[in-house]
Amino acid sequence: MSRVEVCGIRFDDLSIQEAVERALWLMEEGRSVMAVTPNAEIVLEAQKNQDLRAAVKASELVIPDGIGVYRASRVQGKPLHHRITGIDFCSALLARMAELGQRVFLLGAAAGVAEEAGKRLAVRYPGLVIAGTHDGYFDPDDAYEIVESINASAPDLLIVCLGSPRQELWMKQHAERLLVGMMIGLGGTLDVYAGRVERAPESWRRLGLEWLYRLRRQPNRLRRVLRLPGIFFLALYRRLFK
Numbered sequence: 001m002s003r004v005e006v007c008g009i010r011f012d013d014l015s016i017q018e019a020v021e022r023a024l025w026l027m028e029e030g031r032s033v034m035a036v037t038p039n040a041e042i043v044l045e046a047q048k049n050q051d052l053r054a055a056v057k058a059s060e061l062v063i064p065d066g067i068g069v070y071r072a073s074r075v076q077g078k079p080l081h082h083r084i085t086g087i088d089f090c091s092a093l094l095a096r097m098a099e100l101g102q103r104v105f106l107l108g109a110a111a112g113v114a115e116e117a118g119k120r121l122a123v124r125y126p127g128l129v130i131a132g133t134h135d136g137y138f139d140p141d142d143a144y145e146i147v148e149s150i151n152a153s154a155p156d157l158l159i160v161c162l163g164s165p166r167q168e169l170w171m172k173q174h175a176e177r178l179l180v181g182m183m184i185g186l187g188g189t190l191d192v193y194a195g196r197v198e199r200a201p202e203s204w205r206r207l208g209l210e211w212l213y214r215l216r217r218q219p220n221r222l223r224r225v226l227r228l229p230g231i232f233f234l235a236l237y238r239r240l241f242k
């Protein structure tokens with residue numbers, strides 16, 4: 001399988017269709033495997049956060065999320081061929097899961113968001129079974145109970161939206177006890193599915209400006225956005241000196 005390393009993170013270089021087929025195959029195996037969708041921010045955080053790096057390394061599917069990683073791969077001289085986003089991949093996967101009558105559990109985001117996302121997804125993808133939902137602001141001591149309720153609902157897919165690096169670390173910490181086909185960390189995706197956050201229009205996305213659109217809507221992301229160009233300097237450094 002085609003893999004490309006960007007700033008020390010090994011990405012699967014797959015088209016959306018290929019990634020969906022691989023995910024369905026992994027879910028079929030039922031080994032509670034992890035999937036992650038690192039964006040530039042996560043790649044940068046992984047440089048200093050060893051636990052996050054280990055969680056990404058332990059994942060069987062690593063989807064490059066967004067334009068930053070794609071462009072950094074070019075700066076680095078080892079280009080990714082496919083430019084996809086975590087949410088587009090997730091939507092394509094849910095569409096196929098609906099055809100197969102499969103089950104998804106939604107974990108994360110503020111109270112009521114996962115539930116609303118579940119209602120909307122059930123309408124958008126008839127046949128998809130919403131196995132259960134839970135918000136993402138729980139006491140770490142309640143994790144055992146949450147894992148139990150996820151297991152009892154027997155999902156093929158567990159979507160974990162707790163923000164990074166919490167979601168990657170949470171998945172790794174509980175992977176052994178979780179009984180799911182596959183689990184995937186997807187940041188703010190449930191907010192979008194619930195209609196709480198609007199995605200950039202297609203024209204902005206094509207230009208690779210989704211981050212700018214989000215910044216306009218959520219100006220408090222400025223500090224996060226200002227750090228992102230760091231991935232290009234890092235990629236250049238690795239090209240020249242490693």
Ligand code: UDP
Nearest residue numbers: 108109110136137161162163187188189191
């Ligand atoms: N979140 C959560 N629990 C937490 C912290 C964050 O459920 O303890 C949720 C938050 O409500 C949001 C998501 O995690 O739905 C993170 O969204 P963000 O926009 O930061 O992610 P991005 O898409 O930028 O990676």
